Amino acid sequence: MIPIGAETPQAIRQIIPWLALGHGIFNALVMLFFCYQGWLGHVIRVNRLAGGPPPLPAVRRHRRFGPWLVVLGWSGFMAGLLIVLIDKGRVAAYPLHFSLGFSIVLAQAAAWGVSRKIKGRGLTGRAPHRLLGMLILSLYPLQVLIGLAILL
Ligand code: HEM
């Protein structure tokens, strides 16, 4: 069982700030990976609109990294939940950071889900996928700012 809230032993309480810092660094790195993923997507789109052959290295990387990035994004979210549970004995202790984090992981799952509809050179799914990607990339920096406000 995880010791939670007031029951958490002092020895564990002392490492909570370090866990929170690790959570922040991890999620900031994941955000940078998502930026790279977005840039790969941009390369794919620019090539498609120019009518050229698909940029295979970028397509392969974007396809290979995507599901792993979603797993990393979800892990960072779950880690946040776990730290707050140990610290405060409940989740959603920071409602804004919590709901924005939840929106980010939902958008990640949706971007992954929609990407499975993209087939060959077809247009199906591409526009919503790109919008969801841009939503993820816009929400992350806000979440980082709110996280830093909690941490500092
Ligand atoms: C969540 C994880 C992601 C997965 C699983 C994923 C998957 C995919 C797949 C399978 C394609 C089709 C590639 C092809 O043409 O064969 C694609 C295209 C694309 N992705 Fe992602 N992607 C992810 C995240 C993102 C993010 C964060 C962005 C940022 C905006 C993004 C932007 C794009 C764009 C612009 C395209 C090209 C669409 C077009 O041709 O108009 N993707 N993605």
Ligand code: HEM
């Ligand atoms: C630089 C970036 C970030 C920093 C500095 C940060 C910092 C923090 C801190 C200090 C806490 C509270 C831990 C405690 O109880 O002491 C927390 C909780 C949490 N974080 Fe982050 N965070 C960051 C990014 C993210 C991201 C990107 C996500 C999700 C995608 C996320 C999801 C969560 C969640 C779900 C919680 C629990 C909130 C609750 O249940 O009240 N965080 N974070």
